[in-house]
Amino acid sequence: MLSIPTTATTAAASSSISTALRLIPRSKSRFSKILLPLALNRNASSEFPSLSDGGNFGGIHLDDTVSIGSEKTRIDSWISSRIPGISRVRVQFSIRSGLVTVNGRKIEKVSHIVKGGDVVSCMVPELQPLKAEPEEIPLNIVYEDAQVLVVNKPAHMVVHPAPGNANGTLVNAILNHCQLPVCAYIDRSDSSDNEDYVNSPENTVDDFSSEFNSSKTKAFVRPGIVHRLDKGTSGLLVVAKNEHSHLHLAEQFKMHTIYRLYISLTSGVPSPGSGRIEIPIARDSNNRTRMAAISGSNISRNARYAASRYKVVEAFAAGGAALVHWRLETGRTHQIRAHAKHLGTPLLGDELYGGTKGLALSLLKARTPPSSHGHVSEMVSMLERPCLHAQSLGFKHPYSGEYMCFSCPPPDDFTEILNRLRSITNHHSRRDCKMEMSEEDALDQFVS
Known part of the structure; x- marks a missing residue:
C-alpha cells in the first residue's frame, strides 16, 4: 500500500484544485539535471497527486509484498517501480538512511535482492525543490545551433543550483539564453557521484517540475546539462537543447567516445611522466565533500570505476611543479583531482586535495635560489582555485553525425600562474626539465 501523508487542511484544499502534475512514464533512458519545464494538465486524472499535496516532493510511505513467483531483483529497482515518479537515487538514499526494511529487518545495501513473498x-x-530562474548572465558561447550549445564556463561559476548557490549558475544563464520558464529543481549533488550525469543508472527525469501552466508550456522542453565541471574548473561544456540531442550526447558519454582534454598545473611532477590511471573512486570516509582513489583491498562497495590518462608536458623549478595534460575515459566527480592526489602531485591551488599554498611554497623554494623566493611567494599568493582547465571537447553532432572538436585557451588567472612558473625557472633548469619534444608534438602523441 502506498500512502502520501497530508494534513486535513491540505486534503480539503487539494480537492478544489484541478491542476495536477503529469507523471512521466519511465523508460530505459535515465536523465539527471535536465532542465525540464513539465506541462501542467488541467484535465489530469484525479489519481495523480496535486501540487498542493506535495506531489513527488512529499514524504511517501510504501508497505507492500513482492508477488509470489516474481523474479529476484534488486530492492532499489523494485521499490522505484512501485512508486510512480520517484527516482532510484531517492530510494537508494532511503535505503542508506535505514528507512527500508524487508520482513521487519533493516536493509542498508541498495543491491539487496528481494524475492516473492518478501514484505x-x-x-x-x-524533498524541497529549489527554484531555477532565468538570469541575465553573460555566456561565453563557443558554438551554437538549434540542437546544441558549447560554452566556455568561467572558474567560480557553479553549473547547477544547489543549497547556497541558488543563483548565478550556468543553468540560470541557459534558462535566460534559451528563453525558458522558471523551473522547480531538485538538487541531487549529495547523491550523485558522477561528473557525467548520463553514466548513472539511477538518474531519472523527475529532477524537475514546472510552476507554469499549459498555456505557457505546450510541450516538454529538455535542454540538458549532459556533464559538469567543478565550480573552480574553467573550460568547455556541451549543453543539449532538446531531448533528441540529449539522448545522443548521453550515449556518446556512456560509450566513452567523447573527447576531453584538460590541462593542469601540479604540485611536483607526476612519475612516470605519462601513464594511465585505472583506480576506482569513492567518497572519502573522512571527508564527505572529497573523493578518494581507492586501490587494493581497500575498495568499498560504493567505489566506481575511473580511468584517466595523463602526460607531463613541461616541468618547472627542477621538479617543483608541472604542466600536465589529462584525458578522461570516465567522468567521475573530482576524477582528475583525486587521481592527481593519488599520484602524489595534487593540483596547484587545490586545498581540498592537498595542493595547499604551503606545499607549493615548500616544493618551489627548495628548488630555486633565494633570490627567487620573493617571486615564488607572490605567485603562490595568487592561487585562488585548483589550476584545472577543460581545454578541448569533441563529439559527434546529434543530428548531422559530423565530428566536431572545440578548443579554448586557459583563462588569465591560469595563464598568469603558468607564465610566472616559467619566469621563476631559470633558463638552464627549464632546458633540463622540459620534455625533449615540443608541447605540440607531445599533445599529438598523447591524443593518438
Whole structure:
C-alpha cells in the first residue's frame, strides 16, 4: 500500500484544485539535471497527486509484498517501480538512511535482492525543490545551433543550483539564453557521484517540475546539462537543447567516445611522466565533500570505476611543479583531482586535495635560489582555485553525425600562474626539465 501523508487542511484544499502534475512514464533512458519545464494538465486524472499535496516532493510511505513467483531483483529497482515518479537515487538514499526494511529487518545495501513473498516497508523522505530562474548572465558561447550549445564556463561559476548557490549558475544563464520558464529543481549533488550525469543508472527525469501552466508550456522542453565541471574548473561544456540531442550526447558519454582534454598545473611532477590511471573512486570516509582513489583491498562497495590518462608536458623549478595534460575515459566527480592526489602531485591551488599554498611554497623554494623566493611567494599568493582547465571537447553532432572538436585557451588567472612558473625557472633548469619534444608534438602523441 502506498500512502502520501497530508494534513486535513491540505486534503480539503487539494480537492478544489484541478491542476495536477503529469507523471512521466519511465523508460530505459535515465536523465539527471535536465532542465525540464513539465506541462501542467488541467484535465489530469484525479489519481495523480496535486501540487498542493506535495506531489513527488512529499514524504511517501510504501508497505507492500513482492508477488509470489516474481523474479529476484534488486530492492532499489523494485521499490522505484512501485512508486510512480520517484527516482532510484531517492530510494537508494532511503535505503542508506535505514528507512527500508524487508520482513521487519533493516536493509542498508541498495543491491539487496528481494524475492516473492518478501514484505517491504519503505519511507521516502520529503524533498524541497529549489527554484531555477532565468538570469541575465553573460555566456561565453563557443558554438551554437538549434540542437546544441558549447560554452566556455568561467572558474567560480557553479553549473547547477544547489543549497547556497541558488543563483548565478550556468543553468540560470541557459534558462535566460534559451528563453525558458522558471523551473522547480531538485538538487541531487549529495547523491550523485558522477561528473557525467548520463553514466548513472539511477538518474531519472523527475529532477524537475514546472510552476507554469499549459498555456505557457505546450510541450516538454529538455535542454540538458549532459556533464559538469567543478565550480573552480574553467573550460568547455556541451549543453543539449532538446531531448533528441540529449539522448545522443548521453550515449556518446556512456560509450566513452567523447573527447576531453584538460590541462593542469601540479604540485611536483607526476612519475612516470605519462601513464594511465585505472583506480576506482569513492567518497572519502573522512571527508564527505572529497573523493578518494581507492586501490587494493581497500575498495568499498560504493567505489566506481575511473580511468584517466595523463602526460607531463613541461616541468618547472627542477621538479617543483608541472604542466600536465589529462584525458578522461570516465567522468567521475573530482576524477582528475583525486587521481592527481593519488599520484602524489595534487593540483596547484587545490586545498581540498592537498595542493595547499604551503606545499607549493615548500616544493618551489627548495628548488630555486633565494633570490627567487620573493617571486615564488607572490605567485603562490595568487592561487585562488585548483589550476584545472577543460581545454578541448569533441563529439559527434546529434543530428548531422559530423565530428566536431572545440578548443579554448586557459583563462588569465591560469595563464598568469603558468607564465610566472616559467619566469621563476631559470633558463638552464627549464632546458633540463622540459620534455625533449615540443608541447605540440607531445599533445599529438598523447591524443593518438
